[in-house]
Amino acid sequence: MRLRRYVLLRVLQFVPVTLVVIVLNFLLIHLAPGDISLLLAGENADPAYLALVREKFGLDKPFLEQLWRYLVQVASGDLGLSFRSRQPVLGEILEKVPATLLLVGTSLLLSVAIGTWVGTWIARRPGSTLDSAVSFGAVALFSVPVFWFGLMLILLFTVEIPILPAMGMTSLDGPRSGIGYVLDIARHMVLPVAALMTVSVGQYVRLARTSVADVLGEHFITTVRAIGFPERTVLQHYALRNALLPVVTVLGLQLGLVLTGAVLTETVFSWPGLGRMIYEAILARDTPVIMGAFIVMSLTVALASLVTDLVYAALDPRVAL
């Protein structure tokens, strides 16, 4: 039952991250210039709502008590109210999750698949011209500003050769159900997914390349080659299997960058997800929404790193549980 112990320990490590994020959030509001109640209720709040917010956050109470109240509040899932809609922030965020998940999930899956494939392919000849060229291209790819790349895609495929839609997730007059609906969404996804992939695909190419090349240099590969397994089997069955482990771990660490890319991509393509919501909240200075988004995004990243660690432990028998 060492596995259970490991899972428990690892899950417990989630707690400090949560605490740091919430406390950081709290400290920042207090350090910010201006009246906290105005930050939380909005510049044009009516006096009644202002009073409500003051009461809820205990703004007339001592500092530590306020912190405690805030912690309890967040822990119980209350991220405050958006001052534009007066709706709970958490609900607003959850409502937008599916659209963002679709975008982020698709582009991550494609990135991992394509990146690993290309990386494995060039790992067979490290140091070749092709290898250098692809590695160069990979670095260039993750140096591309994702929002600019999105604009360039629009310029190319919507303005110059109008074949793909650049706005939103569905056509205004498109079908609302059945296969037509799915295809409509898929068409709308092409450009944003392609843009968002630039954030991660280069990383996966490099990662898969190094990791496969490393594994191919190990002794046990010499063994399986000597035994006589065909090169395809050596590469796909043995090398890739071992090399995928580091790819798994990075998936968690990468998520922060990918979510950042998602916010920018959604803004460019008016994709109705979290990023777009955050952008609109920023324009309206809707502080509670921005704070909520910060908490949710940080915890998502921490959760992803937790999950990848657990997956890694499950996949690699060497991890000392």
Add this chain to the structure above:
Amino acid sequence: MRQVLRRPAIALSALVLVFALAVALAAPWLPLPDPTAMAASPYEPPGAAHWLGTDNFGRDILSRLVWGTRLALMVAIVSSLISSLLGIVLGSLSGYFGGWIDGIASRAFDVFLLIPTFFLVLLIVALFGSGIQYTMVAIALTTWPRSARIMRSQVLTLKSRTYVQAALSAGASHPWVLARHIVPNGLAPIVTDGTILMGLAILTEAGLSFLGLGDQNATSWGRMIFEGQRHLRLAPWMSIFPGLALLILVAALNLLGDGLNQALNPQLQRQSLRAKRREPVDRPSPQAAAAPILEVRDLRMEYRLEAATIRAVDGVSFALPAGGSLGIVGESGCGKSSMGAALLQVMAPNAAITGGDVVFAGRPILSEGHPVRIDGQEAIRTIRWTRLSTIFQSAINALNPVMTVQQQLVEAYLLHRPEAGRTAALARIGELFDVIGIPRRRMASYPHELSGGMRQRVMIALSLLHEPELVIADEPTTALDVLIQDQILGEIDELRRRLGLALILITHDMGIVAETCERVAVMYAGEIVELAPVERIFERPGHPYTQALIASLPTVSGPRRVLSALPGEPFVPTGTIAGCRFAPRCRMAADICRETVPPRVITGEGHEVLCHFAEASR
């Protein structure tokens, strides 16, 4: 190829950065219009007057681009500087003092590393307003754990170094030792990571400005794209050029970091060396002939290194009768393992067989350095592991760490006998485990769950899987303690006699050879310098090197000593070689030894010696 493409990448990116820096510093003096003032009519496309066109306010885009360089570089330098400094201080304190301080600190690094930079920046800017200083602080605040982690591990390795310990015992204070001896020596990877951090900072600021949250008073590339977005159809140049500038600057930083990283880690480069191998040649299928199990003539193999080519195996010839046993002895680096690899034709990418013939049981497998192909199939593939197998050195790494022992053995069995089925495979493996002395219940273990001795036994089982006629065992017991060594060697010897298989035992230990082999070949610098029956070589060693090896053997009960007891450095066979390779270390060396290559002298029945002073038998 590496030199051509990767070094230029460093040079090119350094050039880009110097150029960007020069442009940024010179911006006020360049003959450009005011970046914030209307210089021409709006939406003017790129042309002679305004190379990159004008924007919606008629401002010159080139001028705005140049001024934007200033901002980008400032953000990059300031935020990565704060971040690195913070990281260096906290990381080195954590690593230096260790204990609970380190425990808490490194936990904290991990926690802060998980906070996504961009969202914290968004929050800070939303709360404090959009000033460039907030952006830079926020970037530093979420990235410092990167350098802290690097610095910590650097300090952990550096603090045990002799010069640090010496300074401490000479009475130097902790802060002094840290600042003077440790931190400066651990900075290199921080600088490397710093360049990548700079790229990240630039992209973060640009992203922020693109969302309209950048400093309103600054000319920023991100802000230019933000403004260009609305006029994408009308004036695409408004967004194209600042984006290109961003891409080039960030790519230059990333490529520089990458290149520096590779320059700092030489082992990353070595993988890429490849030697050119010879093409296979076709031969007719041989008539079955009762021949020695293995015949090797003038075998040669080379390693390609950065500076030179090493002739690791340099003209080796010998024959081994069926069921016979031959020990190959020599210091590490003498070419004995390379010879084993060449016989099996499994070599590192930078190695190639450059000459020689090998015949296995009358079947040619190597002809003048070319792999032989019989009936369209490489001859070595038809016998390797089924008739000619090997026990690899260090079984710890020779087995796949993420598969159970049983899986690996079953797959190896089924590969050559696909018709046998899983049950037959398992039965055979169980049988082998009994022979080799591993309890059957350990079959389902992963390699790391077995002891060194067990793993070596698994490796032996793997090599015997298909009842081979010849096994090449390369240092099969080096990593084990003496007791288990003897046990396993005894087992190999017994198996050999019982199964009638031939054995080539590669080792550095003369004592092991004496116990296990019938004949001995002593290798030095890629050549066999003496070949003789085992009794004879101990009674009348003919080569000064063999004599030295035997002299360094312990007496009956003494501890086994390794061959490095011999004074002097082993000879590395490269370039043209005049005279005897052993001459620099030979106590009998005379002038002739340094001038003329020694002859191969037959000194008795099956006994040959490569030395000027060997006495030929009459």
